[in-house]
Amino acid sequence: MCYPKFECVNCYRRYKWKRGLIQHLRYECGKEPQFICPVRTCDYRACLKGPCPPFVCNQCGRRYSFKTSLGRHIKYECQKEPSFKCTLCEYKCKQKNAPHWCPQCPRRYKSKSGLMTHIRYECQKEPSFRCDICNYKCKQKGNLKLHMKNRHKIIGFPIFRL
Structure with a gap:
């Protein structure tokens, strides 16, 4: 596919x-955009939906919420030509498709453990966790902890399932 x-x-x-x-x-x-980024010089499109992600690629200007995401972008994507091409259409991508397929959806994973985590906590499931400050919803407790730390600068708070 x-x-x-x-x-x-x-x-x-x-x-x-x-x-x-x-x-x-x-x-x-x-x-028209529903929200305007508070940073005057920012032209990042995703900022129209909320606060600007703090980590910026120096080469292309893309922004990321997490330092690890920026690192992955620099290592595997930025300024690199797509090296994998679909044999059925013109779609190209920069990373080879992962070998572990989800049986319920089109998601793929590099490791079997990543696939198993997806099936157990995410695939076709409603979010189980919600931020009480901004109503952000997620399916894994760790994602809510990261959200609270990075968005609201709060560490060590109680987390309850929805």
């Missing part, structure tokens, strides 16, 4: 998931 496979008929942006295309059509395509 080739990704991304859901394409906007108005602007031709492509999405891996149908819900991504639906959100794009509902909130972005042909619409």
